[in-house]
Amino acid sequence: MAQGGRGAWSSASRTHALGVGSFGEQRLNILGEGAAVHIRIFQKPPRLVLLNRALALCLLLALTATAALAGRQTSKPKTCINGATTLPYSLEDDIRSAGRAGFEQVEIWSAKLDAYLQNHTVEDLKKLLREAGVTVASICPYSLVTFGDVKPALDAVTRAAHIASKIGCPVLLVCPDAPPPDMPREEAFKKAGREARRYAEAAAKYGVKIAIEPLGMHPFVPGPKEALRIIREANHPALGLMIDTFHYYKSGVPLEDIRSIPTNRILIVHVNGCEDKPPAELNDGHRLYPGEGVIPITDTFRILKQKGYKGALSVEVFRQEYWKRPVDTISREAKHALDATMAKVWQ
Structure with missing residues (x-):
């Protein structure tokens, strides 16, 4: 899993940012097949928080399924x-x-x-x-x-x-x-x-x-x-x-x-x-x-x-x-x- 602050990402990682203009950020990290996958969720006004989190969860699940499928196909x-x-x-x-x-x-x-x-x-x-x-x-x-x-x-x-x-x-x-x-x-x-x-x-x-x-x-x-x-x-x-x-x-x-x-x-x-x-x-x-x-x-x-x-x-x-x-x-x-x-x- 890549470490470090904002911008300090491993070259092997893929970063997906959702939202613009934040006062801070939260991260959801999963370990994909052979690469760390980071999803950064920026803090938003209250009415957008749930929407962004739902989108992030969908993306996380999609990436996890893709990595698992790739593993089955190549192993x-x-x-x-x-x-x-x-x-x-x-x-x-x-x-x-x-x-x-x-x-x-x-x-x-x-x-x-x-x-x-x-x-x-x-x-x-x-x-x-x-x-x-x-x-x-x-x-x-x-x-x-x-x-x-x-x-x-x-x-x-x-x-x-x-x-x-x-x-x-x-x-x-x-x-x-x-x-x-x-x-x-x-x-x-x-x-x-x-x-x-x-x-x-x-x-x-x-x-x-x-x-x-x-x-x-x-x-x-x-x-x-x-x-x-x-x-x-x-x-x-x-x-x-x-x-x-x-x-x-x-x-x-x-x-x-x-x-x-x-x-x-x-x-x-x-x-x-x-x-x-x-x-x-x-x-x-x-x-x-x-x-x-x-x-x-x-x-x-x-x-x-x-x-x-x-x-x-x-x-x-x-x-x-x-x-x-x-x-x-x-x-x-x-x-x-x-x-x-x-x-x-x-x-």
């Missing part, structure tokens, strides 16, 4: 890269190359995290992230075991949530299992909801959320409708889902289903293209950089923009052709592809 999701995209490389390589490529965030691959912590501490990891200039969007993947031995998977998620809380990571990503073929579907969703709630409760103790990942043509959770059914059954605020453009494409998820996802339940978005093959033949090895192949990513991006999504857009590509390249090359290519695709929607 973008965060650029992110998933550790699977650089799978053959170490966690240190992932983080440093992501920073050099200009990514804002990384998703830490859980197996790489385990390997790193064998010879390093969490404090070492925090220092590495600071030096690279990136933050952590999620740690992944973990298993959402609801129809088998839950304890080992739940223990792993609890340990990961503890680490996540120390490095500022808000989300753990979990992949669902499937019920026995003879279990009624209604019973399966209720059981999945009960177990998912246990995961959410364990993570929430550390201020971390759980994101369920629908998987392409999965027998139980192929899309957001099924994930949301589990979330409703669980009824816990620390539980959400993620969007993966590859899995949603393979499962044939319609755009309307994406549009119907509550924004506060979208915890992270994986972005990738894929080869032009029948969905039933697609596997993770057919993924491509964003904007390449047949997935209409920009349609999903437009929905996310309309929803005001501000989380991570993370490039997750399992492609051996890419893995043969230097880690910095992969990260630069991924960042360039993501930027080019985002630019079609977020100006």
Whole structure:
């Protein structure tokens, strides 16, 4: 907020004066998006005071609404890269190359995290992230075991949530299992909801959320409708889902289903293209950089923009052709592809 007497205004400020000829002045100050907005109300004869104040209030409200709208239109999701995209490389390589490529965030691959912590501490990891200039969007993947031995998977998620809380990571990503073929579907969703709630409760103790990942043509959770059914059954605020453009494409998820996802339940978005093959033949090895192949990513991006999504857009590509390249090359290519695709929607 600009300081000083009459005439001492910041060059970044906009000043609106109402009225002429005064014996003093009052100010209404608001902080707009990126600039201080000052409204100066000059003291007037009594019959004009209420009118000028009403005009000033209208102007204040208009400027506030304009600033808020501008913020929604210009704010973008965060650029992110998933550790699977650089799978053959170490966690240190992932983080440093992501920073050099200009990514804002990384998703830490859980197996790489385990390997790193064998010879390093969490404090070492925090220092590495600071030096690279990136933050952590999620740690992944973990298993959402609801129809088998839950304890080992739940223990792993609890340990990961503890680490996540120390490095500022808000989300753990979990992949669902499937019920026995003879279990009624209604019973399966209720059981999945009960177990998912246990995961959410364990993570929430550390201020971390759980994101369920629908998987392409999965027998139980192929899309957001099924994930949301589990979330409703669980009824816990620390539980959400993620969007993966590859899995949603393979499962044939319609755009309307994406549009119907509550924004506060979208915890992270994986972005990738894929080869032009029948969905039933697609596997993770057919993924491509964003904007390449047949997935209409920009349609999903437009929905996310309309929803005001501000989380991570993370490039997750399992492609051996890419893995043969230097880690910095992969990260630069991924960042360039993501930027080019985002630019079609977020100006």
